[in-house]
Structure formats: C-alpha cells, structure tokens
Amino acid sequence: MRRLWLPNYTYVYTMTHIRTEQSAAMRFSALALARNAASFHENWPQLWRSPTPQSRYDVIIVGGGGHGLATAYYLAKEHGISKVAVIERGWLGGGNTGRNTTVVRSNYFYPESAHFYDFALRLYEGLSRELGFNVMLSQRGMLTIGHSAHHLELLARWVNALQLNGVDGELLNADQVREWLPLLNNSAAARYPLRGGLLQRRGGIARHDAVAWGYARAADALGVDVIQNCEVLGFIRDGERIVGVETTQGQLRAPKIALAVAGHSSVLAAKAGFRLPVTSYALQAFVTEPVKPVLSCVALSMATGVYLSQSDKGELVVGGGLDLYPSYAQRGNLPTLQGVVAGLLELFPCFSRLRLLRQWAGIVDVVHDSTPIIDKAPVSGIYLNCGWGTGGFKAIPGGGFVFAHLLATDRPHKLAEGFTLKRFASGALIDEAAAAGISH
Numbered sequence: 548m549r550r551l552w553l554p555n556y557t558y559v560y561t562m563t564h565i566r567t568e569q570s571a572a573m574r575f576s577a578l579a580l581a582r583n584a585a586s587f588h589e590n591w592p593q594l595w596r597s598p599t600p601q602s603r604y605d606v607i608i609v610g611g612g613g614h615g616l617a618t619a620y621y622l623a624k625e626h627g628i629s630k631v632a633v634i635e636r637g638w639l640g641g642g643n644t645g646r647n648t649t650v651v652r653s654n655y656f657y658p659e660s661a662h663f664y665d666f667a668l669r670l671y672e673g674l675s676r677e678l679g680f681n682v683m684l685s686q687r688g689m690l691t692i693g694h695s696a697h698h699l700e701l702l703a704r705w706v707n708a709l710q711l712n713g714v715d716g717e718l719l720n721a722d723q724v725r726e727w728l729p730l731l732n733n734s735a736a737a738r739y740p741l742r743g744g745l746l747q748r749r750g751g752i753a754r755h756d757a758v759a760w761g762y763a764r765a766a767d768a769l770g771v772d773v774i775q776n777c778e779v780l781g782f783i784r785d786g787e788r789i790v791g792v793e794t795t796q797g798q799l800r801a802p803k804i805a806l807a808v809a810g811h812s813s814v815l816a817a818k819a820g821f822r823l824p825v826t827s828y829a830l831q832a833f834v835t836e837p838v839k840p841v842l843s844c845v846a847l848s849m850a851t852g853v854y855l856s857q858s859d860k861g862e863l864v865v866g867g868g869l870d871l872y873p874s875y876a877q878r879g880n881l882p883t884l885q886g887v888v889a890g891l892l893e894l895f896p897c898f899s900r901l902r903l904l905r906q907w908a909g910i911v912d913v914v915h916d917s918t919p920i921i922d923k924a925p926v927s928g929i930y931l932n933c934g935w936g937t938g939g940f941k942a943i944p945g946g947g948f949v950f951a952h953l954l955a956t957d958r959p960h961k962l963a964e965g966f967t968l969k970r971f972a973s974g975a976l977i978d979e980a981a982a983a984g985i986s987h
C-alpha cells in the first residue's frame with residue numbers, strides 16, 4: 548500500500564504502482580482534478596523523482612529545506628545549471644521549513660534587510676503562479692502591537708525607516724488596533740495596555756510544506772536530483788580544497804558544495820574544518836484546537852514577544868522567543884512554553900479554555916546581528932547559506948535566488964552584499980535583533 552499526494556495536500560492510500568519517470572511538472576487545474584477523479588486518482592504523477600545519486604555534479608546542495616530547494620530551482624532556471632543534487636538527510640521540509648509558524652513579511656529596519664526581504668516577499672507574491680503549485684499565500688496583514696509610550700516611539704522610527712526603504716507600513720492608533728483585534732485584552736487593568744500598532748498589510752502567512760514541495764517539484768522538472776534519506780557525514784578533500792561529500796549513500800563529488808542546513812551549519816562547518824559565528828537554539832511553537840474565525844491578521848506583542856495567527860483549519864498558531872540556552876534537542880523546554888502561554892493569555896484571556904493540540908521545536912542558527920550569512924566559506928569549495936535564525940521562512944525565495952547567484956557567478960548578489968562574513972571583521976553588522984530576534 549502506498550501514499551499518494553493530491554494537489555490539495557491531503558493524501559489517499561492506493562494499491563496502485565506509483566509512476567517513477569521524471570515528473571514533467573504537470574499543471575494542476577479543475578480539468579486535471581476531474582480527469583484524475585474519473586480514474587480513481589490512480590494516475591497522478593509523482594511530484595518529484597527519487598533518483599539514484601550520480602557520482603558527479605556541478606553543484607551539491609546539502610539540506611532539502613526551503614533554502615536548499617529554492618537555490619536548486621533558481622540555479623537551474625536563472626543560470627542554466629541543472630546538474631545539481633539536493634541532499635537531504637530526512638524528508639523534504641522536515642527541518643525548520645516544515646516547523647515554522649509560516650509568517651511572511653518584509654518590515655525590517657535597515658536598508659540592506661528591508662530591500663532583501665521585500666524582494667523575497669515580492670517573489671512570494673508571484674510564487675504559486677511561478678511554480679504552478681499553490682503555496683497558499685494569505686496577505687492578511689501583520690500587526691505589531693505597542694503597549695507603552697516607549698513602544699510607540701520605536702514604532703514611529705520603524706515606520707519611518709520602512710517608508711524610506713519603500714516598504715509598506717502604517718501606524719495605527721489604539722482604536723484602529725482594536726478594530727483589527729477585537730478580542731485583545733482591553734480592560735483598564737490589562738497588564739499590557741494597548742497603545743497603538745504598526746501594520747504591514749502585505750504581511751501574512753503561506754503554507755510552509757507547499758513552499759518546499761513546490762520548489763522541489765519545479766527543480767526536479769528542470770533536471771535537479773532531489774535525494775532524500777541521504778545524510779552528509781563528512782567532506783572529501785583534494786589538498787586544501789573540498790571536492791565532494793561522504794554520504795550515507797556513498798561519495799558524491801562536485802566543485803561547489805552549498806550548505807543550507809540551518810541549525811546544523813556549525814556541525815557541518817566543524818567537519819569541514821572552520822568555525823561560524825552561529826549559535827544554535829531550540830525555537831518552539833504550538834497550535835490550539837481549531838475554532839471558528841477569531842483572528843483576521845498575524846498579531847505580535849512587543850511586550851511579550853508572543854505572536855499568533857489562525858490557520859485555515861482554525862487552529863491558533865502561536866510562537867514566542869527562543870529557549871534560553873544553546874541546544875540541539877528538538878523538543879523545546881517547558882518553562883519557555885509556559886512563558887509563551889502566559890503571555891498569550893495576558894493578551895487574549897478569552898483563549899484560556901482552548902486546549903493545545905501540538906507543540907514542537909526546531910533548531911535555529913542565530914547570528915549576533917540576526918542577519919543571514921550568504922557567502923563563500925573560509926574553506927575553498929564550500930558556500931554558505933545560514934544564520935536565518937528565527938526568521939528565514941519569509942526569506943526562502945530571496946535566499947534561494949541570491950545564493951544561486953553566488954554559486955553561479957562566484958560574486959555576491961547586489962541584494963546580499965551586506966550578508967557576507969566580512970562584516971564580522973569590519974564591524975559593519977546589520978543589527979536586526981528588534982525586527983528579527985523574536986518577532987518572526
């Protein structure tokens with residue numbers, strides 16, 4: 548018995564043999580749905596192949612999360628480089644890409660980040676059409692709530708920066724925030740009183756698995772080998788240069804090895820013989836049982852760092868800050884979860900009777916200035932896409948695009964010139980802790 552994915556992302560069990568030829572990136576349509584219904588859904592093609600690894604590639608990308616898959620897609624599409632393998636030790640999107648709270652936005656403070664993240668958001672806006680796969684982008688608005696005079700001052704600075712950088716954003720007074728969030732605790736005794744907010748209307752959420760699957764399918768159709776259940780254990784050297792990887796499926800060689808492994812960047816860097824300015828922490832999230840629509844936007848509290856949205860299924864998707872110590876334990880600890888729940892209930896006491904359905908964590912790679920690293924590594928042959936910390940889902944299309952440019956041309960893309968390792972020597976850090984640190 549096999550599992551077969553349908554375009555609406557549910558699956559059916561079928562006894563039929565799944566076709567294994569290269570998927571030609573079929574177009575999903577009402578007609579295709581009707582045609583396949585007539586044949587009892589037995590003839591949907593695989594979304595991507597399961598190829599046997601070849602011994603040589605032009606580029607090997609380690610990590611089958613959103614960034615690795617998007618990089619493969621743009622390498623093939625924008626640069627005509629399709630002799631590419633994406634090597635994933637588990638299943639596609641099983642890392643942080645499938646564990647995040649799906650918030651997308653581009654309201655960053657400094658010009659480098661604002662321009663980059665806005666480019667990523669613009670790619671998101673056309674992504675379903677580009678990939679022929681519905682990533683369920685919902686631009687329902689992202690509202691950051693201020694609770695004090697100090698917050699209002701910060702929000703005013705922030706909105707000025709957005710406008711200077713050409714990114715949409717508007718200040719809301721307390722009454723306007725109340726209209727967006729009628730269930731927010733509005734009593735005179737509220738611990739975190741409502742003073743105002745910053746709204747980015749183009750912010751919202753997208754379906755995380757679909758982003759990984761859409762890129763995988765489109766990259767596969769362009770000839771990329773997407774290889775799952777294949778862990779990179781070490782590197783093959785030729786003198787000072789890295790020329791390949793040792794994997795659980797044997798040795799694979801390529802002149803360029805791209806690391807897009809998020810929370811495990813330092814682990815692989817250590818195997819290659821260099822260190823990264825990255826610390827890994829667990830970041831948790833949870834969902835409640837589903838309820839009728841109660842929340843129309845993504846909301847984030849500046850006082851508690853708690854943020855939430857409501858999924859299409861009706862669950863409230865809630866997140867907060869990092870666990871407080873470095874760790875690779877992907878469970879997350881209870882005190883952090885309790886802190887996030889306490890913050891949530893200060894803001895929305897009416898949610899106190901909701902039961903939690905699921906809780907999980909992912910290991911994120913945090914850099915001191917909360918800005919990513921997209922650069923060549925200090926060891927020749929290795930290229931880095933890491934340091935996304937708590938906020939790299941929204942960056943996936945942009946991250947893949949600029950990383951593919953670096954791999955193809957050996958020069959940083961204009962939008963990512965500030966994201967190189969040089970900044971740690973020069974001191975030209977882009978400190979986005981306020982925009983990225985906890986508020987994904």
Ligand SMILES: Cc1cc2nc3c(=O)[nH]c(=O)nc-3n(C[C@H](O)[C@H](O)[C@H](O)COP(=O)(O)OP(=O)(O)OC[C@H]3O[C@@H](n4cnc5c(N)ncnc54)[C@H](O)[C@@H]3O)c2cc1C
Nearest residue numbers: 610612613614636642643644647648650779909939940941
């Ligand atoms: C709880 C949580 C909430 C978040 N919320 C948001 C949010 O709302 N918005 C936002 O923008 N960002 C958010 N993020 C951050 C975001 O999820 C990540 O920054 C982003 O997904 C990173 O994508 P990636 O492709 O780099 O990493 P991943 O998706 O983690 O992919 C890396 C892959 O590398 C693989 N790998 C690791 N080691 C090896 C190896 N040795 N060999 C082969 N494969 C290997 C892993 O299995 C993994 O699949 C959140 C993260 C978490 C954990």
